[in-house]
Every structure is written in structure tokens, then in C-alpha cells.
Amino acid sequence: MEKVDLLARLKPEIDLVDETMRADLQSLAGRELIPSSLVEVLEHALFSGGKRIRPLLCILAAALCGNNSKVVYRLAIAFEYLHVATLLHDDVIDHADTRRGRPAANTVFGLAPAILAGDFLHARSMFLVGTIGGKRCLELICSATEAMAAGEFFQLANVQKFNQSEKDYFTVINGKTALFIGAVCETGGIFAGAGNKEIEALKTYGANLGRAFQIQDDLLDYQGDPAKTGKTVGNDFCEGKMTLPLIHALKAADKTERYFLLDLLKGRKSERSVKLEEAKDIIAKNGGFEYGRQLAEKLIGTGIAALDILRARHNEQILATLTGLARYVIQRDK
Amino acid sequence: MEKVDLLARLKPEIDLVDETMRADLQSLAGRELIPSSLVEVLEHALFSGGKRIRPLLCILAAALCGNNSKVVYRLAIAFEYLHVATLLHDDVIDHADTRRGRPAANTVFGLAPAILAGDFLHARSMFLVGTIGGKRCLELICSATEAMAAGEFFQLANVQKFNQSEKDYFTVINGKTALFIGAVCETGGIFAGAGNKEIEALKTYGANLGRAFQIQDDLLDYQGDPAKTGKTVGNDFCEGKMTLPLIHALKAADKTERYFLLDLLKGRKSERSVKLEEAKDIIAKNGGFEYGRQLAEKLIGTGIAALDILRARHNEQILATLTGLARYVIQRDK
Numbered sequence: 001m002e003k004v005d006l007l008a009r010l011k012p013e014i015d016l017v018d019e020t021m022r023a024d025l026q027s028l029a030g031r032e033l034i035p036s037s038l039v040e041v042l043e044h045a046l047f048s049g050g051k052r053i054r055p056l057l058c059i060l061a062a063a064l065c066g067n068n069s070k071v072v073y074r075l076a077i078a079f080e081y082l083h084v085a086t087l088l089h090d091d092v093i094d095h096a097d098t099r100r101g102r103p104a105a106n107t108v109f110g111l112a113p114a115i116l117a118g119d120f121l122h123a124r125s126m127f128l129v130g131t132i133g134g135k136r137c138l139e140l141i142c143s144a145t146e147a148m149a150a151g152e153f154f155q156l157a158n159v160q161k162f163n164q165s166e167k168d169y170f171t172v173i174n175g176k177t178a179l180f181i182g183a184v185c186e187t188g189g190i191f192a193g194a195g196n197k198e199i200e201a202l203k204t205y206g207a208n209l210g211r212a213f214q215i216q217d218d219l220l221d222y223q224g225d226p227a228k229t230g231k232t233v234g235n236d237f238c239e240g241k242m243t244l245p246l247i248h249a250l251k252a253a254d255k256t257e258r259y260f261l262l263d264l265l266k267g268r269k270s271e272r273s274v275k276l277e278e279a280k281d282i283i284a285k286n287g288g289f290e291y292g293r294q295l296a297e298k299l300i301g302t303g304i305a306a307l308d309i310l311r312a313r314h315n316e317q318i319l320a321t322l323t324g325l326a327r328y329v330i331q332r333d334k
Numbered sequence: 335m336e337k338v339d340l341l342a343r344l345k346p347e348i349d350l351v352d353e354t355m356r357a358d359l360q361s362l363a364g365r366e367l368i369p370s371s372l373v374e375v376l377e378h379a380l381f382s383g384g385k386r387i388r389p390l391l392c393i394l395a396a397a398l399c400g401n402n403s404k405v406v407y408r409l410a411i412a413f414e415y416l417h418v419a420t421l422l423h424d425d426v427i428d429h430a431d432t433r434r435g436r437p438a439a440n441t442v443f444g445l446a447p448a449i450l451a452g453d454f455l456h457a458r459s460m461f462l463v464g465t466i467g468g469k470r471c472l473e474l475i476c477s478a479t480e481a482m483a484a485g486e487f488f489q490l491a492n493v494q495k496f497n498q499s500e501k502d503y504f505t506v507i508n509g510k511t512a513l514f515i516g517a518v519c520e521t522g523g524i525f526a527g528a529g530n531k532e533i534e535a536l537k538t539y540g541a542n543l544g545r546a547f548q549i550q551d552d553l554l555d556y557q558g559d560p561a562k563t564g565k566t567v568g569n570d571f572c573e574g575k576m577t578l579p580l581i582h583a584l585k586a587a588d589k590t591e592r593y594f595l596l597d598l599l600k601g602r603k604s605e606r607s608v609k610l611e612e613a614k615d616i617i618a619k620n621g622g623f624e625y626g627r628q629l630a631e632k633l634i635g636t637g638i639a640a641l642d643i644l645r646a647r648h649n650e651q652i653l654a655t656l657t658g659l660a661r662y663v664i665q666r667d668k
Contacts (some may be wrong), residue, residue: 091542092445120484123476128458148453154369
């Protein structure tokens with residue numbers, strides 16, 4: 001119930017984010033700066049049911065620090081642009097067929113349009129951040145974007161590395177998700193003219209929310225309801241992808257169980273599919289899921305606690321929304 | 335002879351561009367912000383014999399306007415980064431095997447590293463432009479980057495469009511090449527604190543140099559020496575790509591010749607390869623190559639003339655170098 005209330009309460013902000021993106025694209029198309037074929041790809045990629053978490057976090061962070069202006073929406077859409085740019089390129093890289101339950105852009109329009117539309121959104125994003133947010137915001141977002149690419153490289157380097165540590169795992173998710181979401185929250189604070197301690201608190205909140213988000217994704221991959229997530233159960237394991245529950249279980253398991261999992265991981269995908277339930281039981285028995293759940297909760301707790309110094313702003317309602325969003329991240333079932 | 339002298343005279347600047355890129359990458363790798371696997375792709379893509387035209391133009395534009403500081407090199411490498419980012423993505427899109435006579439990054443490292451390294455360079459480029467050049471430079475470069483992606487979309491929309499006009503052709507090359515090179519020159523002027531008329535002149539110079547560069551590329555594709563260009567002769571025609579000589583010839587040719595060319599263009603690639611010499615003869619007879627050559631010369635003339643107002647700066651040697659570079663663009667044989 002709480003989740004529904006929260007998202008319903010944020011609907012006006014989400015709608016305004018969408019409107020701002022549409023107006024931005026129309027302004028470019030109207031000046032004939034972009035062809036209709038590009039607009040088509042952008043609309044497909046941008047308006048297909050994203051949760052708009054990143055823009056919302058930027059808007060809420062700015063509001064918490066006292067800036068409720070409409071201009072912040074122009075800054076905030078930059079983060080949806082950047083996020084969707086990475087999704088476009090990720091789907092090309094993964095040869096993905098679907099995204100958010102719809103055909104992926106690379107499937108509908110082809111390789112070139114998907115890559116180029118990503119590049120376009122990338123540039124547009126930097127433009128908005130640099131011109132609206134200023135130099136400090138640009139530095140943050142560029143560094144976070146570099147870290148996203150670097151995170152993907154760390155992940156590629158970890159493929160088939162079955163003795164990964166928790167540290168390896170966090171190096172990847174910090175780069176791919178957490179630093180960016182932290183930077184989004186920081187940017188909201190910087191835009192609102194917040195103090196350095198407040199900005200640091202927003203970063204801690206955002207980065208921990210990002211980490212917990214990723215862990216929850218990993219848990220849902222094993223334990224989610226396909227009707228809700230829209231994804232097959234156990235996909236990560238079948239692909240041989242090392243996520244937190246599995247990394248923890250491999251460390252905690254006895255010799256027999258560890259060899260069983262390692263044999264599967266080194267073997268064929270079809271074999272992993274067949275023995276998925278056995279693998280899940282071993283992960284569960286060794287506390288892999290419980291560990292992930294507890295760690296995600298701890299991270300969310302740390303993130304929410306960091307916001308304490310912002311209580312002095314007396315924006316209880318926004319603080320409650322940010323707290324609710326953080327809790328939503330680990331309570332969500334899709 | 336002149337070309338050799340010109341490039342030899344610029345060797346110290348070219349070397350300093352390379353050193354600045356190496357130092358930049360090392361600073362990131364040293365702080366463990368990027369994994370060695372990413373550095374490897376970046377080094378392969380960046381240090382494989384590029385002419386460094388874009389950084390040189392930025393450095394020379396700044397010097398012409400009175401700024402000879404070493405800082406401009408940090409700004410200038412952003413343009414090589416951005417250029418190489420587009421090459422990385424172009425090679426993925428074109429499934430290219432080679433680049434500058436060496437195996438392309440996508441061939442050596444694969445699809446994902448090539449796309450991600452491009453994204454990384456993209457972000458790093460925007461970071462350097464925004465933090466060193468400031469907001470106005472960032473706006474220019476982001477717009478030029480958006481135009482590059484848009485230009486590629488215009489080009490995709492023109493595939494198999496055999497009745498292209500010269501205007502269609504220029505829409506594509508303005509987006510893909512000319513606006514960016516214009517923005518690079520503008521940025522050098524802005525960085526040096528030049529006046530608006532000077533900045534406008536640098537833009538005109540750069541954009542026309544970019545247009546002529548592209549036309550020369552198209553001419554070399556038909557008429558270059560493979561031993562020098564490293565490319566097969568007639569590749570554009572065999573691929574059915576409409577470039578200026580062909581567009582002009584189709585307009586000037588009589589009915590028989592036009593139908594001959596159109597039949598080939600609508601037919602199979604193998605047939606175009608076989609009849610390449612006949613097609614070249616028709617293009618030549620109808621002044622396609624001569625027209626391209628004259629137009630490129632005219633554009634270079636306009637570009638050089640625009641620099642006149644910068645004579646008041648009394649930097650004759652730099653002005654001579656910029657003039658020489660512009661002439662080199664249309665005299666080069668590779």
C-alpha cells in the first residue's frame with residue numbers, strides 16, 4: 001500500500017519530467033536540428049515506462065535544500081537522458097531483444113540508430129548539466145559517466161571469474177549504478193545552493209540507494225515473480241553472472257556445495273538451467289539471499305541516516321518522500 | 335614539399351598533444367579510476383597514427399588570438415577524444431575491420447569494449463571542455479556532437495535515395511564534420527578571449543575547412559592511390575554511397591548516362607565493382623570530379639579569407655600555418 005501511495009503522490013512530478021523531455025525534443029525538432037527518424041528512436045527509448053527515479057531524486061534533493069523552481073526539471077531530465085543512453089548501448093552490447101517489456105530500440109530500428117541515439121542523448125545530457133547546473137555539476141556527472149564505462153570494463157574483466165570477492169562486486173556496482181545516483185542527488189543539492197555537508201549527505205543517500213537498488217535487482221532475479229518483473233527467474237545464474245547472493249554463498253558453502261556450484265558455473269548454460277532450483281536451494285541454505293537482503297537494508301539505513309543533517313531545513317514532507325523512495329527500492333517486487 | 339614542411343613544422347605541437355593525452359590517461363589509471371583493460375582499448379584507439387588536425391586547429395586558433403599557454407593543450411585533446419569516440423562507434427556501426435591501416439578496436443577487443451571506450455572518451459571530452467573551456471565552449475561542442483549524431487541519421491535516411499541534391503549532401507557533411515571543426519576553431523578563440531567577430535571568423539574558417547576535407551575524402555575515394563590512402567578505389571560507389579562527384583554527375587549527365595548510373599546504383603554491389611571504370615568515366619565526363627575540386631577550393635578560399643580580420647593580431651606565422659593547413663586539406667593524397 002505504502003508504495004502505491006508514494007508513487008501516486010509523485011505522479012505530478014513524474015508527469016512534469018515527461019513533459020519537460022517532450023518539450024526539449026520538440027524544441028530541437030522544431031528548429032530542424034534533428035531529423036524525424038532520430039526523434040522516433042528517442043521517443044521509443046525515452047517514453048516506454050521508466051520509473052524516472054533519477055530525475056525525481058534530483059528534483060527532491062533540490063526541493064529539500066529549498067529550491068522548488070521549475071528550472072530544476074530541465075536539469076533533472078539530463079539524468080534520464082544519460083540513463084537511457086546507457087540502456088541503449090547496453091542493449092546493443094547484450095544483443096537484447098526487449099527492454100521494459102517492449103522491443104528494444106536495437107531490435108526495432110537497428111544497431112546504428114540505437115548507438116547514435118545513445119550518443120545524442122549523451123551529448124544533450126552534458127549540455128543540460130553544464131549549462132543549467134554549472135561546472136561543478138558537470139564535473140560530477142562526467143566523472144560518474146566515466147565510472148559507468150569503467151564499471152562495465154571491470155565487469156567484463158570479471159566474467160568467468162568465479163572466485164570474485166564482495167569487493168569486486170561493489171567495484172562494479174559502484175561504477176555502474178551507485179556513483180551516478182549519488183552524483184544525481186549531489187547535483188540537486190548543488191543546484192539549490194546547499195552547503196558542503198548537506199551535499200555530502202545527499203551523495204551518501206544516493207550512492208547507498210544505488211547500491212541497494214542493484215542488490216535488490218540481483219535478489220529479484222533469483223526470487224522475483226516473472227509476472228511482475230517481466231524477466232525469467234534465475235537469468236543471472238544461467239548466464240553465469242556472479243551477483244551478491246551467489247558470491248556470498250560460494251564463500252559460506254561447504255566443499256561439496258561449493259564444487260557443485262562451481263562445476264555448474266564452469267559448465268554449460270543448459271545444465272545451469274536444469275539445475276537452477278538446486279543451485280537456488282544451496283544459495284538459500286548458505287544465507288546468500290538473506291545476506292543480500294540484510295546488506296541492502298543496512299545500506300538504505302545508512303543512506304536515510306545521512307539525511308539527518310537536512311532535518312534543519314524543516315521540509316518534513318520531502319524528507320519523508322526521500323525516505324519512502326529509499327525503502328521502496330528494497331521493497332519493490334519489479 | 336610544402337605539405338612535408340608544414341607537418342614537420344607542427345611536429346612539436348603534435349608531440350605535445352600526444353604527451354598531454356598520455357598524461358591524462360595515466361592520471362586516471364594512476365588513481366585506479368579506470369581498469370587496465372579500458373586503458374588498453376583507449377591506447378589502441380588514440381595512438382594509431384591520427385593526424386591530430388582537430389587539436390592542432392584549436393591550439394592554432396588560440397595562439398592566433400594571443401593565447402600560447404600550455405593549458406590549451408588540455409582543452410585541445412578533448413577534440414581528439416571526441417573524434418576518436420565517433421570513430422570507435424562508426425567502426426562498430428560499419429562492422430569495419432581496419433582503421434588507419436590497423437585492425438579496428440571492435441575487431442581486436444570486441445563490440446562491448448569499442449562502444450564503452452567511445453562512451454568513456456565522450457564523457458572525458460565533455461569534462462575537459464566544460465571545466466577548461468567553460469560554459470560557452472561546452473554549449474558549442476555539445477551542439478556539434480548532437481549535430482554529428484543527427485548528421486548520421488540524415489545519412490541513414492538518404493541511403494538508397496539516388497536523387498539526392500547537393501543540399502542533402504551538405505546537410506549530412508555539415509552535421510558529421512563541418513560544424514564540429516568549426517566549433518573546435520571557435521573554442522580556441524573563446525579560450526583566448528577573442529572578440530565575437532574573430533570567433534565568427536574562426537568558425538567560418540573551420541567549417542569550410544571541414545566541408546572541403548569531406549569533399550577531398552570523396553574525391554580520393556574515386557581517384558586516390560590505394561598505396562597512399564590505404565583504401566580500395568571506388569569503395570563509395572561500390573557501396574552505393576552518394577557523394578558529391580556522383581550527385582553532380584547524375585544532375586549533369588544525359589539520359590542514357592544517367593540511366594546507366596541509376597541502374598548500377600539500384601543493382602548489385604558486384605555489378606558496380608565490375609563496371610566501376612565506366613561509371614568513373616561518366617562522372618569525369620560530366621565534370622563530377624572537377625566540380626568537387628573547384629567547390630573544395632572555393633570553400634577553402636572562403637575559409638582563408640574569413641581569417642583576414644585576424645591579421646590585426648600580427649601573428650603572421652600562425653596565420654600562414656592555418657592557411658597552409660587549409661590548403662593541405664585539399665592537396666593531400668591520403
